[in-house]
Amino acid sequence: MAIGISDLSLPFTPMVVIELVSNTKEEAIQWLVKKIRDKKEQGGADLKVTAVSRGQELLDKSSPNLLLVGASKKRLLLGAEETGLVKECKDGSMRAFTCSNRGSFKMLTEDGCLFSIAECQYIIKHALDGLRARQEAMVPGYPLIRLYPGKSVLQRLEAQGLLTQVFPLHNKDDLKKLAEFWYGKLKPTYQPLDDIRHYFGEEIAMYFAFLQYFTLALFPKALVGLLYYLCAWEDYDKYVIFATLNLVWSTVFLEVWKRYSATLAYKWGTISRQQEFEEPRPAFHGVLGRNPVTGRTEPVYSNVQRSLKIYLVSMPFVVFSLYVSLCIMMVYFEMEFWMQSYSSRRPSPWSGLLLYMPGIVYATIIEIMNRINRFAAEVLTEWENHVLESTYQNHFIVKVLVFNFLNCFSSLFYIAFVMQDLKLLRQSLATLLITTQIVSQVIEAFLPYWLQTRNRQRIHKKRRDLPAYRRAPWLEQVELERSMLAYKGTFDDYQELFLLFGYVSFFSCVFPLAAFFAVLNNVTEMYTDAFKMCKDFKRPFLEPAANIGVWQLAFETMSVVALITNCALIGMSPPVRLAFRDAEADLILLVVAVEHALLALKFVLCLIIPDIPREIQTKLAKMEFEKLQALKQQRLQQARESLELNGG
């Protein structure tokens, strides 16, 4: 379990760092250290902890207080059982870890480690989060930071601004090895999923699994698209076939993914993992009351008030944003027309390029507006004051997606179905697709890398002026990672794929090369995402994930919309129109009938294709059966004892 920064000057290998603001009072730090170190019976977390003494080792008085946290092997075993980690047994099955059966689990390394470092850090995080106030009425030294029995201490400190962050440390050796496999070699689309999961946890590994799956699934589509392009089959005649392909592809794509992700989730032990009881979010505030579920004294907040906020402020705001984005779209079309008439009036070598200008400007504005709205959605959802992180996430994601969806696709829908100009549609799609890709890659990976490099240089420079005893390498690492950007979760990454999925499946029959560009984008995305995970960000804590959550629903909604647009595009295609020259109404009725039949078929397919492969179902059922049997046995035992005692 050697983490990079083992140093003789430290009594244990630190895994997690707690950062407190620089002017935290000494007594509060001492109190926190004692709480973390105390045995469980005394209300502590039973972890190892050391405070980095400031005068001696850290640079200056303005730098923060750092607590390094580790755990004994025994504590880790206990914690693994508490958190309900599911691990692989020697017989290949996945079971919830228990200390009493610890001999039956597979070792990860030869020296007898059962848990990866990410798991150890997760256990420590869980233990820290479980640190609750007992009799203390306030944080020592801060009479205003009140506590009440059962309140999470770290949450309180964070909400009050004393605690800046808690983050796990990178492990340089492991990271280097992972990076080599991941983006060091040129193996397009291959992702070392198990290694990613080992280092970053299931949620991030699940994202990369999806990215890889999505890219592979795009390959056949891209090939067909390329064929269309090369053979110049672009005269709209052939695209009925391509649209039909699209229909089948988007349905099958999502169904197969569900099965694949279930297989992964089984292999990673997250599918059968018992859900933890969800605690209120740290940022949640309210007047003190009794939580009706846990019975604990906790802040409570009226549901009516929250609903009012949602329906009277957030919803109107989203509608208003949509209106603004539609206005911008209309301005874009004005510009487009003006530019076209200008270039036709004064043809020049530049006019061809000028024609693309409005599209590029519009795509850039869309990208910027997406980000602005993302920020607004964050502020609004924060203000709605949701109790649970999961509801917060759902409300946030819905806001952002509704907006971004319209922002990105409204112009395309307008061109396709109002203007019915398929040539312009193709041109806009190409511009949007390519510009969005370039802009987002720059913002997402290279900007943070540049910031991170500057930061690293600054720290190196500072350290050079220090006396030798202050230059312990572990201290450098802690300080460097402390100032790295925090990884904000997989939201942005999924969203990019989500929009790309839309570009590829809505109209790609008009622009068959879309899938080809999407593949290109995804391959670069893999490298930049892998690069940014390894180089740009602090290590994130492991998050267990059994699927891609609400994104499955989002992608499925997309595929339903795609079915509708593709049917409509087929109906609008010149050859079909020609065949129904004098019977427009009949054509529309036919298209609608086909569309409804396909929707029904899609629905039936979703129902009859099992979400979990049979093999995994059997394994899960087996575990469930064993659990029920054990429970039954135990119940029977207890019931008998109780009946014997009380004489029935």
Next chain:
Amino acid sequence: MAIGISDLSLPFTPMVVIELVSNTKEEAIQWLVKKIRDKKEQGGADLKVTAVSRGQELLDKSSPNLLLVGASKKRLLLGAEETGLVKECKDGSMRAFTCSNRGSFKMLTEDGCLFSIAECQYIIKHALDGLRARQEAMVPGYPLIRLYPGKSVLQRLEAQGLLTQVFPLHNKDDLKKLAEFWYGKLKPTYQPLDDIRHYFGEEIAMYFAFLQYFTLALFPKALVGLLYYLCAWEDYDKYVIFATLNLVWSTVFLEVWKRYSATLAYKWGTISRQQEFEEPRPAFHGVLGRNPVTGRTEPVYSNVQRSLKIYLVSMPFVVFSLYVSLCIMMVYFEMEFWMQSYSSRRPSPWSGLLLYMPGIVYATIIEIMNRINRFAAEVLTEWENHVLESTYQNHFIVKVLVFNFLNCFSSLFYIAFVMQDLKLLRQSLATLLITTQIVSQVIEAFLPYWLQTRNRQRIHKKRRDLPAYRRAPWLEQVELERSMLAYKGTFDDYQELFLLFGYVSFFSCVFPLAAFFAVLNNVTEMYTDAFKMCKDFKRPFLEPAANIGVWQLAFETMSVVALITNCALIGMSPPVRLAFRDAEADLILLVVAVEHALLALKFVLCLIIPDIPREIQTKLAKMEFEKLQALKQQRLQQARESLELNGG
């Protein structure tokens, strides 16, 4: 816990009867009695049992062997914990029953009973089902009826035709009281749900709750429909409003029902009840192999073979049946035309009635074909040899519903959308609705009652010729109930409501009185259903049910179809057509756009309306939280002990 048939001649109150064929060998009966009576440690069920000795008490040699089964109070307590019954506590919360906490549960009666008779019978049934072979290689006296360790004994006997039935006994006093409340008084639409649940169990109570809810929900619609009829607003002008009403009604109806049924399920303790592990169906057969889930030696059957049966035989058969029903429909239309031309050629006082004849004949044929197909579906699904009862049920229900749906509605769809004859549509709807109701009520309630009455008279007559000692009243009851029809589950009852829902929501804007007739039907249905449950059938075993299962999906599919038909009917209505006189294509596009928007709205509504009311959610979360806390505590304890023992 007095059940009607306590008699001094019996050592205990029997609750469940096991019937074996008359020529069962004595040694097999003795073996079964011993197994039922044996302690659990010896592989028995630990129940009380007595065989009705034949020579002395029963009529003749050809009558079957009867075993009367009961249980001690202690056994019932133990069984309640084993089966995971959820009961109401003194503090009003619902918790899984445990013997050790039995003091905290509410008593049902003053003399300290915790369980209703239905629950006791359920516990006994569960214990009997759990009776498994140990070392026995065969049933004594029947070397061909092989057994293997773990095989359910009763299932084996049933599959081999030795065991005819296992049924719980009615309780005359309770039944009389229930009947009085239920259908004795004239309180339309009021159903004593808790009493029904108490006597018949949750599944049947849930059906009556749905019936009651459906009827109440139809009331406003019926009133509006009546208003339309009385004011003679039937000139198709006003029906845009009525169709819109239909749309809203069918969506809200199902959403509110989900919430209501969750409330009921909480109150009845089924919502939080842990699912039992599902055993293979008794009728399932195959070659002996190892069950991959339980590891038991069991018959196994290849999935490939089953899939082949489903896709190569069952599906073609259903398609063929659909084809036949379409042919019959076309014949009906031929008859209809012929009759119309005949009556217009020779007008007479009878011709008006004659016009309705084809409709009546067709409705009767539909009703008969529905029943034939139901039988075919049963045979086919049986032949598909499903392992679990639940998959069997799903395959069966889908077959029957697909067929019945087309059978009942194809003619109406044809009239509405192909012939576009709204007057004929109304006439057919009225004929179908009324004929179906009359036919089904007769088949469902009065036919069985007539059979049952005849049967009762026969037994009375026979008994009169017997010597007095043979006329113990309990024996008469057992013999009477033995020959009653078995209640085959709620399928037929739900199906009737399902079709009615279709009639009411698909086209009722053309025939506003439909809802009124539906209310009439439902009110009589309540009485006949209550009557048949109390008078016609053997008492069924309690079935726990937390919702209406697959019917929710069926009704929701219906409501989606209703949305589409209503949109189409609005688009076809004369005033709308008049407004879009020269732009048929625009009209169709508008209708389709509105329809899609409504479908999307429906989908969003389904997503955001929580299926379980907040209050119940909180209660459930509280229970879940307590369970998790207890589990955590227990785990921690175990983990520590194990670590201490092995020295970490």
